Amino acid sequence: MEPYGAVVFVHATATLLFFVAHGVSMAVSFALKRETEPARVRALLDLSRFSLGVPTLVVLLIGLAAGIAAGFMGEHWGRIWIWASLILLVVVGGAMTPLATIRLKAIGEAAGATQPEDAGEMRRLIGAWNPLPVAAMGLAAFVVILWLMMEKPF
Secondary structure (H helix, E strand, O other): OOHHHHHHHHHHHHHHHHHHHHHHHHHHHHHHHHOOOHHHHHHHHHHHHHHOOHHHHHHHHHHHHHHHHHHHHOOOOOOHHHHHHHHHHHHHHHHHHHHHHHHHHHHHHHOOOOOOOOHHHHHHHHHHOOHHHHHHHHHHHHHHHHHHHHHOOO
16 A cells, blocks of 8 residues: 555544544433433443543544645645645534533533432433534534545535
C-alpha cells in the first residue's frame, strides 16, 4: 500500500472506531427513555461514559492526525472541502456538550450518580430528554463529512 493510502486507511479506521463508540452512547440515549429505575439509569450512563472514555479520545486524535497528514500528502489544504469537514466536526462536537452531555449528566445526578438520588426529578429529566435531534445531527454531520472526503467537490 502506498504511504498516502496507508494514512487514509488509518484515518478511516480511526473514524469508524470513533463512531462505534458513539453508537453505544447513542443507543444508551434512546434506551434511557424507557427506564424508571435509578440503578438501571446509572448503569446505562456508566456504559455510555465507558464507551466515550480515554480510548475514544485517543482514537479521535489518531484520526485527526492521520487526516491532517493525508491533507498534506494529498495537497488538499488549498481546497474548501477539507476546511468544511474540519469546521463541521468542531461545530457538531461543540454542540454535543450542551445538547447531550450536560443533560445526561443531570439525569445521572438525579439518578444518584454523584448525590442522593431523586427518582422523581430523574423521571422528569428523562421525560424531557429527546435524543433524536442530537442523534440526527451527529449522523447528518457524519454523512456530510464522508461525502466531502469522498467527492472532494470544491
